[in-house]
Amino acid sequence: MPLFVYVLGLAVFAQGTSEFMLSGLVPGIARDLSVSVGASASLTSAYAIGMIVGAPVMAVLGARWPRRRALAGFLAGFVVVHVIGAVTTDFAVLFGTRVxxxxxxxxxxxxxxxxxxALVAPARQARATAVLLSGATLSCAAGVPAGALLGNWSGWRSAFWAVAALCLPALALVFRAAPVDAARRYEVSVRRELRTLTSRPVRLAMALAAVVNGATFAAFAYLAVIATDVTHLPAGAVPGLLAAFGAGAFIGVNAAGRTAHGRLRRGVVLAMGALPVGWAVLAMTSTRTVPLFIVTVIQGGLSFGIGSTLVNRVMHVASEAPSLNGAFATVALNAGAFPGPLLAGAVTGTTGDYRDAVWVSAALAAMAVAVIAASHLRAARERAVR
Incomplete structure (x- = not known):
């Protein structure tokens, strides 16, 4: 695997820490800025909004810039907005910085x-994707708990400052190790690449990625408040719970990277069937500490393992859109990460029970199972007609 792929993984780790750390900072932000827990949790959805809007537009712009300039410019902008987020006292401004x-x-x-x-052979693309996503899962296992600890000790703003500082070595390595190329002035035919979205396999893969990720983030955004308000654990236990989720996610992504290769094999389908069951078990056992931690590890592994497979699946079936297939995968994931926490917030705001966020995850995961079952039945009917 080329060294630069691991450099990119380091940068994704820094950015993933920012994306996921909100789960551990929700209570502190709500108290400090005098907003509800649901409003604070909606910052996860704000991030998803920006990812959905930014992925295709930035992919097209980035395709016309030298890789070094594109990667360094995006990462530098990331640092700046975190500094603004760290000093603001206005929730609306904080929401905007997340977008x-x-x-x-x-x-x-x-x-x-x-x-x-592009840096690896086609047979190793799943592994390269897994290296990048491993940066995100490592942020769950290490960066996010560290952010929660820092938030508990020094306030949530210190976590934002830490993310900005964490990005700096990644930025230096991008400047040093990024491939040196001229401005890529080839024409990116947006219309031609967007036509791949009319393909049934592309639409199915994106739909599954969206629903599975919606289930993941509906529960993940509420793990901290479930731990403190449902399980009645001390705030100091929250980083450990987030680390448990991240450890499972890291194992799941790496297992998927070695086995998926862009195909929805039987093991992946079986894992997807287990996903709603696992969320239901978590909802029913979340009042007890040991089951909460055990099932959290399992669900982290299943959710991110399946999610990684679906990311690679989107890029595999959208191979005729080489400039935008990564954006398609990003949009699909965040099309779920946007409504998931909002839906969970609406339900828990009505019922007053944070466990219902996990039941939302179970329902969304069951929807993904229904989608893939319907697809298999349709394919079987078409084969029978032939």
Whole structure:
């Protein structure tokens, strides 16, 4: 695997820490800025909005810039908006910085995914994708708990400052190690590449990625408040719970990277069937500490393992859109990450029970199972007609 792929993974780790750390900072932000827990949790959806909007636009712009300029520019912008977020006292401004941070993150990720895929042979593209996503899962396992600890000790703003500082070595390595190329002035035919979205396999892969990720983030955004308000654990236990989720996610992504190769094999389908069951078990056992931690590890592995497979699946079936297939995958994932926490917030705001966020995850995961079952039945009917 080329060294630069790991450099990109380091940058994704820094950005993933920012994206996921909100789960551990939700209570502190709500108290400090005098907003509800649901409003604070909606910052996760704000990030998803920026990723959805930014991924295709930034992918097209980034395709016309030298890789070094594109990657460094997006990462530098990420640092700036985190500094603004760290000093603001206005929730609306904080919400806006999350959107902008996600836009530049989307640009970086879209260019990074296409760059990583171009640096390796087709047979190793799943592994290259897994290296990038491993940066995100490592942020769950290490960066996010560290952010939660820092938030508990020094306030949530210190976590934003830490993310800005964490990006600096990644930025220096991008400047040093990025491929040196001229401005890529080839024409990116947006219309031609967007036509791949009419393909049934592309639409199916994107729909599955969106629904599975919606289930993941509906529960993940509420893990901290479930731990403190449902399980009645001390705030100091929250980083450990987030680390448990991240450890499972890291294992799941790496397992998927070695086995997926862009295909929805039987093991992936079986894992997808287990996903709603696992969320239901988590909802029913979340009042008890040991089951909460055990099932959280399992669900982290299943959710991110399946999500990684679906990312690679989107890029595989959208191979005729080499400039935008990474953006398609990013949009699909965040099309789920946007409504998931909002839906969970609407339900928990009505019922007053944070466990219902996990039931939302179970329902969304069951929807993904229904989608893939319907697809298999349709394919079987078409084969029978032939």
């Amino acid at each position: 902008v941070a996600a836009i530049v993150n989307a640009g970086f990720l879209a260019v990074a995914m296409s760059t990583a895929a």
